[in-house]
Amino acid sequence: MKLGVVGLPNVGKSTLFNAITSAGAQAANYPFCTIEPNTGVVAVPDERLDALADLFHPKKYSPATLEFVDIAGLVKGASRGEGLGNKFLSHIREVDAIVHVVRCFEDSNVIHVDGSVNPARDIETINTELVLADLETVEKRAEKARKLVRNGESKMALEMATAEKLLAHLNEGKPARTCDLSKEEWEVARGWFLLTTKKVLYAANIAEDEIGAEENEMVSQVRQIAQQENAQVLVISAKIEEEIAQLPAEEKQLYLSEMGIGTSGLDRLVQLSYRLLGLISFLTAGPDDVHAWTIQKGTKAPQAAGKIHTDFEKGFIRAEIVPYTDLIREGSIKVCREKGLLRSEGKDYVMQDGDVTNFLFNV
Secondary structure, X not given: XXXXXXXXXXXOXXXXXXXXXXXXXXXXXXXXXXXXXXXXXXXXXXXXXXXXXXXXXXXXEEOOEEEEEEOOOOOOOHHHOOOOHHHHHXXXXXXXXXXXXXXXXXXXXXXXXXXXXXXXXXXXXXXXXXXXXXHHHHHHHHHHHHHHHHOOOXXXXXXXHHHHHHHHHXXXXXXXXXXXXXXXXXXXXXXXXXXXXOEEEEEXXXXXXXXXXXXXXXXXXXXXXXXXXXXXXXXXXXXXXXXXXXXXXXXXXXXXXXXXXOOOHHHHHHHHHHHHOXXXXXXXXXXXXXXXXXXXXXXXXXXXXXXXXXHHHHOEEEEEEXXXXXXXXXXXXXXXXXXXXXEEEOOOOEOOOOEEEEEEEOO
């Protein structure tokens, strides 16, 4: 799963990306310093794996991962190809969700592409360009559907109705994800790969000296917009997170404590992004490997088995499952089995987050 890190030039998105992935994307005080998208894979923090590792002492430790893509800064007119607009839009199409970094700090040493800091305006700039790009797509779909319906192809009526609804919604400047479509209409719209149907997490980037302080007016602007869009907000200082990311592991927690922060912003960002994508983890544990496997919420046992190996899904017999909390409390699979805490589940079982699982199969 990929998340695109986006924002206007000089809002701190590349700094945040550096902290997330330690990939060293260039962070310079001028627009478009990130031209081709930098990509990095980051582990999803999961204390359950640490506890299982203490229990099994495995040779290998494999957390779930997410892929973040640092996408070039956008300016007004991107939907018409201004700046690096065409690249920006094409890269957005390739990600599953968006982390939209919004500048919520003043700093005369860091120029703003529009000359002043205004989170609401900055969000509107990017949202408008994405909406305009989607309008072009939907208008083409609507025109084609209208012609086909006029020619007697009644099966295109649903596509025409979907396009008309979306056109009215997008023309109000609203993202497609907030449009009131029926389940059938959403099925149609999904095939159009619209930019504004992607889920969004707003990362409100504040100054280092505002960590732990009361929320400022600029962050409140971001929250207000996010509430209208049913989006989430994470308040974070990209600069602080970059500094934390460079510390040795043993010093990180001490630094967080000194700063009055329980959990790093990066850990919260990754965990929120995981949930944003509708992902959960089932776990496998043994002396060889303690592993978190990523699946969509609602995945059934055979398809989950297929994440490990296609043969597991093809020859699926059943899944032996013990909830993580039960396993940690009892201390071993053997004791869980003796106490009746280990269950056998069949093909219709819907996997739950934290299921410690052993798949039985025959190929």
